[in-house]
Structure formats: C-alpha cells, structure tokens
Amino acid sequence: MNVCIIGAGYVGLVTGACFADLGNNVTCVDNDKKKIDALKKLKMPFFEEGLEDMVKRNVKAGRLSFTDSIKEGVKKSLVIFICVGTPPKQGGEADLSYVEKVATEIARNMSSYRLIVEKSTVPVETGKWVRETIKLNVRKKVKFDVASNPEFLREGTAIEDFLNPDRIVIGVGSKKAEKILKELYREIDTEIVVTDINSAELIKHASNSFLATKISFINSISNICERTGADITKVAHGMGLDSRIGESFLKSGVGYGGFCFPKDVDAFVHISGKLGYDFGILKAVRKVNEEQKALFVRKVEDALWIVKGKTIGVLGLSFKPNTDDMRSAPSIDIINSLKENGARIKAYDPHAMKKAHSVIKGVTFCRTAYDAARNSDALVILTEWHEFEVLDLVRVKKLMKNALIIDGRNVFDPVRMKKLGFKYISIGR
Ligand code: UDX
Numbered sequence: 001m002n003v004c005i006i007g008a009g010y011v012g013l014v015t016g017a018c019f020a021d022l023g024n025n026v027t028c029v030d031n032d033k034k035k036i037d038a039l040k041k042l043k044m045p046f047f048e049e050g051l052e053d054m055v056k057r058n059v060k061a062g063r064l065s066f067t068d069s070i071k072e073g074v075k076k077s078l079v080i081f082i083c084v085g086t087p088p089k090q091g092g093e094a095d096l097s098y099v100e101k102v103a104t105e106i107a108r109n110m111s112s113y114r115l116i117v118e119k120s121t122v123p124v125e126t127g128k129w130v131r132e133t134i135k136l137n138v139r140k141k142v143k144f145d146v147a148s149n150p151e152f153l154r155e156g157t158a159i160e161d162f163l164n165p166d167r168i169v170i171g172v173g174s175k176k177a178e179k180i181l182k183e184l185y186r187e188i189d190t191e192i193v194v195t196d197i198n199s200a201e202l203i204k205h206a207s208n209s210f211l212a213t214k215i216s217f218i219n220s221i222s223n224i225c226e227r228t229g230a231d232i233t234k235v236a237h238g239m240g241l242d243s244r245i246g247e248s249f250l251k252s253g254v255g256y257g258g259f260c261f262p263k264d265v266d267a268f269v270h271i272s273g274k275l276g277y278d279f280g281i282l283k284a285v286r287k288v289n290e291e292q293k294a295l296f297v298r299k300v301e302d303a304l305w306i307v308k309g310k311t312i313g314v315l316g317l318s319f320k321p322n323t324d325d326m327r328s329a330p331s332i333d334i335i336n337s338l339k340e341n342g343a344r345i346k347a348y349d350p351h352a353m354k355k356a357h358s359v360i361k362g363v364t365f366c367r368t369a370y371d372a373a374r375n376s377d378a379l380v381i382l383t384e385w386h387e388f389e390v391l392d393l394v395r396v397k398k399l400m401k402n403a404l405i406i407d408g409r410n411v412f413d414p415v416r417m418k419k420l421g422f423k424y425i426s427i428g429r
Contacts, residue, residue, distance in 0.1 A: 171200020
C-alpha cells in the first residue's frame with residue numbers, strides 16, 4: 001500500500017519505518033528541511049533502539065523516502081497519517097494548529113479518494129474538525145474518509161510496540177476506511193478494536209491518563225510506606241499480583257515525565273472542562289506528580305542538612321532509561337531546585353547528555369558515572385539506566401567525599417548498600 005506519514009518526529013518516523021518494513025511504500029514528510037536532508041543522509045534526528053537500522057534497510061530497498069513536500073506525499077499515497085505535534089498551550093490545552101494546517105494542505109493536494117488518519121494524540125472530537133477542514137478545502141467531488149488510529153508507542157521500545165502491540169485501535173466512520181486500515185495492519189497479530197472516531201480518540205487520552213494515575217497512586221502509597229516503615233516494592237508486588245490491578249506501572253519514583261503523560265493529562269483535564277466535566281481525579285494525579293519531585297528535593301536537603309556549597313553528583317537525566325529524551329524529565333525540575341539551594345551539580349547520563357546541555361544550564365557534565373561521583377557530597381539517581389545497576393559501588397564509595405546515595409528510582413537493594421557502608425535513601429522503603 002502507498003502510505004504517507006506527515007511529521008517525522010518520534011511517532012511519525014517509527015510508524016513510517018515500520019510500515020515500510022511490513023512491505024508498504026512509505027513517504028515521510030516534514031516541513032523541517034534540515035531534518036529531511038539529514039534523514040536522506042540516513043542521519044536520525046533522535047535515538048531510538050533499532051530505528052536507524054530499520055530506516056537504512058527500507059531506504060535501501062526503495063520502500064521508504066523523505067520529502068518536505070506534502071503535495072508529493074499526498075499525490076503518491078492512498079493513506080495519509082497525520083503525525084504532527086500537538087504541543088500544550090498555556091493552560092494545558094492541546095495546540096491543534098499544526099493538525100489544522102496539515103489537514104488544509106492535504107485537502108488542497110487531493111485529486112482522488114484518500115484516507116486521512118490522525119495518529120497524533122488529539123482531544124476527542126478532533127476528527128470531526130479535521131473532516132470539516134478537509135471538506136472546506138478539497139476540490140468538489142473528491143471523496144475522502146477521516147479515521148483515528150492512536151499510537152501506543154513507548155520511547156525506547158517503540159518498534160517492538162508497533163510490531164507486537166497489545167491492541168490496534170481504529171476509529172472509523174465508513175466500512176471503506178475500516179477495510180483499508182485492517183488491510184494495512186494485516187501482518188500484525190493482535191486484536192483490532194474498531195470504534196467510532198470519538199471513542200478511538202478517547203481510548204488514547206484515557207489510556208495515558210490511567211497509566212499516569214497508576215504512577216501517582218503508587219507514589220502516594222510510597223509516602224505512606226515512608227511514614228510507617230513499610231516497603232513500597234513489596235506493597236506494589238502484592239497489589240500487582242491481583243490480575244485486576246497488574247504489576248506494570250506500579251514503580252514508585254520521582255514522578256512521571258516525557259512528552260506524553262504530562263501533556264496528555266493536561267489536555268484531557270482541559271477538554272473535559274470544556275465539555276462541562278471537572279476531571280478531579282486527573283487534577284490530583286498531576287498535583288501528586290509535581291509534589292513527588294518536591295518531596296525528593298526535600299529528601300536530599302534533609303540528608304545533606306546544608307545544601308549550599310555542597311557538590312551533588314546526578315546519575316540519569318532522561319525522563320526514563322533507554323532514551324535520550326529530556327522533555328519534561330523530572331531531572332530538570334529537581335536539578336534546578338537543588339541549584340537554587342546553592343548546590344554544585346555534576347551530572348551524567350549514558351545517552352541524554354547532548355540534549356541535556358540545551359535544557360539544563362549551570363551544571364558540570366561528566367563523562368562517566370564515576371566522574372560524577374568523584375568528590376561529591378551525595379550521589380542522586382534520577383533515571384534507572386542499567387549501567388547504574390552494575391556500577392562498581394566499592395569504587396564509587398572510594399571516589400565520593402561522603403558515602404551518601406539518594407536513589408529516586410530504587411535501583412539498589414538497601415541491605416546491600418548498608419553492607420557496603422553507604423547511607424542509602426530510596427523511595428518508599
Ligand atoms: C507513554 C505511553 O506508555 C505510550 O503508550 C504513549 O504512546 C506515549 O506515552 P513514554 O512517554 O515513552 O510512553 O513513556 P513510559 O514508558 O510510558 O513512561 C512514562 C513515565 O512514567 C516515565 O517518566 C517513567 O519513568 C514513569 N514511570 C513508568 C514510573 O514512574 N513508574 C512506572 O511504574 C512506569
């Protein structure tokens with residue numbers, strides 16, 4: 001099938017590469033000419049496990065190409081996926097101006113039937129507006145369908161998530177659109193949930209919000225654990241074995257981050273308010289997440305007594321492991337608070353250093369975890385990279401001025417840390 005992907009960001013590029021790998025002819029479009037030129041030279045705009053190889057393989061096979069012209073992509077393709085950003089506006093509302101702009105341009109370049117699919121995360125009823133926009137701008141007699149096919153890709157495992165999903169959701173308004181999308185996904189062995197467009201849009205916002213709720217819930221429980229001497233890892237395990245609850249997304253830490261959860265929770269609260277419903281639970285989820293970062297900073301302060309003038313080594317900057325993404329990473333707020341309190345920060349991350357440079361200022365960036373530990377009064381862990389789990393802790397202890405580790409991701413076993421002679425503070429245990 002001929003497929004056009006508009007927006008070569010995380011979602012668009014992964015989707016495009018995977019569709020090409022499944023044997024389709026894919027044209028990826030982006031208005032950032034620099035990005036397109038780099039992609040033509042097979043340079044990836046971000047790090048994602050397995051993506052570079054997949055892109056190279058499919059470009060070589062002639063199934064994947066890049067252009068900055070929507071016209072070219074629309075001309076060649078039956079199915080057009082909108083994968084442009086929906087960034088938050090002040091107040092949390094999703095900014096849909098890119099979606100509108102792209103929908104207008106698609107419409108102006110359509111000369112025969114096209115299926116336009118929203119893949120970007122959008123508020124419920126966006127499909128209706130996309131349809132209206134296309135209707136307004138398309139030539140008379142040209143037929144089209146609009147559909148919603150939300151992505152559930154996690155950074156770091158996006159390709160695996162695309163090829164082996166828990167489900168595929170397609171929101172459609174016609175049998176023809178359903179048939180085309182089912183055909184496009186025929187190689188993927190999973191349940192295809194077919195709904196109306198509004199329901200599909202809601203499935204995405206509701207899923208991400210529910211996952212964020214699980215995280216804030218377990219973080220709240222971790223605060224009760226700390227006050228009672230209970231152990232959050234054991235509590236979460238005991239809860240998670242109940243099949244109605246499930247073990248995933250019950251890891252307490254310094255709060256969720258990334259480009260999706262904070263933005264999607266905000267947007268869902270906003271659209272709910274606009275529809276006349278005050279989504280109180282989600283407001284609390286957001287509040288708990290902000291508090292969790294502040295509580296962690298307080299932990300560091302309590303452990304150091306005076307923060308001013310102290311050197312703090314920070315291990316982990318990306319919002320989660322196996323990605324270089326710094327967007328809404330808890331590390332940003334935590335480091336800024338510690339800096340405001342007068343700490344000197346030495347930071348290290350296995351992959352996110354380059355991106356961290358542009359979002360975190362006034363910090364010494366180190367080349368290794370051991371460099372960050374050297375002469376520090378405390379070591380703080382903010383992302384659970386595997387590299388940290390296998391650190392030579394005897395060496396770390398020798399390098400540090402003071403054997404104090406405050407672990408925001410529960411990477412180490414407290415008993416082992418005590419045996420090694422560390423003062424070890426973690427989350428909820
Ligand atoms: C998320 C959704 O999982 C995905 O389906 C959607 O399409 C995009 O948003 P992603 O942003 O890549 O994916 O990250 P995810 O792996 O879901 O983690 C989000 C955040 O939650 C991270 O900051 C992570 O550290 C945190 N988290 C996750 C926890 O604090 N505890 C957990 O148990 C799980």
